[in-house]
Amino acid sequence: AQSVAQPEDQVNVAEGNPLTVKCTYSVSGNPYLFWYVQYPNRGLQFLLKYITGDNLVKGSYGFEAEFNKSQTSFHLKKPSALVSDSALYFCAVLSSSASKIIFGSGTRLSIRP
Amino acid sequence: SQTIHQWPATLVQPVGSPLSLECTVEGTSNPNLYWYRQAAGRGLQLLFYSVGIGQISSEVPQNLSASRPQDRQFILSSKKLLLSDSGFYLCATRGDPGTRGYTFGSGTRLTVV
Structure with a gap:
């Protein structure tokens, strides 16, 4: 079975x-x-996304995420937040043998000016 | 690249009325297709998925049904809407995991009154 957890409702x-x-x-x-x-x-x-290769993955809008196999984590990061980054963020996982992606419950990110 | 079209964008329907939401996909053939519902702007609930024409898997018992009459068409239906059917409905297709996981449509906001 596969699962994903986003422990924070809001950041x-x-x-x-x-x-x-x-x-x-x-x-x-x-x-x-x-x-x-x-x-x-x-x-x-x-x-x-992380599929394989470097543990630090760079993505859109200056975001990056670090894959940590020992801690089974994939935290999303950004060095300097913008007000426009305020949104709902979902983490998702798919195992190589599965047919469906499983989504986390979402984290609402709020950036104050 | 894959593109998903969903319509309508918003819908207000009375309790007991029928429902039909349509999703079509471009840029791929024989796609896996998914219907999600999102309540109160939070987590995604997988409702149905389809791996081919006429093949529908239901994830949760509910008042809704899905059909896939053509390769790139996925329809979400109800014979009689309930208040609890209100929500934001998203259609998605799965690309190869080496690409972007899922591609989502722009969603339909359904309000049952």
Whole structure:
């Protein structure tokens, strides 16, 4: 079975500060890991993915995520937050043998000016 | 690249009325297709998925049904809507895991009154 957990319902950060949105996962086999962002009344947009290779993955809008196999984590990070980064963020996991991606419950990121 | 079209964008329907939401996919053939519901701007609930024409898997018992009459068409239906059917409905297709995981449509906001 595969699962993904986003332990924080909301993350609040001041503009210009670094941000981290946490994600841990559980899969059998090698994981494929994703981050998506959702703006109000819109579909989900792809941010970045980890399939294999370097543990630090760079994605859209200056976001990056670090794959940590020993901690089964895939935290989303950005060195300097923007007010426009305020949105709902979803972590997702797919095992190499599965047919469905499993999404976390989402973390609402709020960046204050 | 894959593109998903969903319509309508918003819908207000009375309790007891029927429902039909349509999703079509471009840029791929024989796609895996998914219907998700998102309540109150938070987590995604997988409702149905389809791996081919006429093949529908239901994830949760509910008042809704899905059909796939053509390779790139996925329809979500109900004979009689309930208040609890209100939500944001998203259609998605799965690309190769080496690409972007899932591609999402722009969603349909359904309000049952």
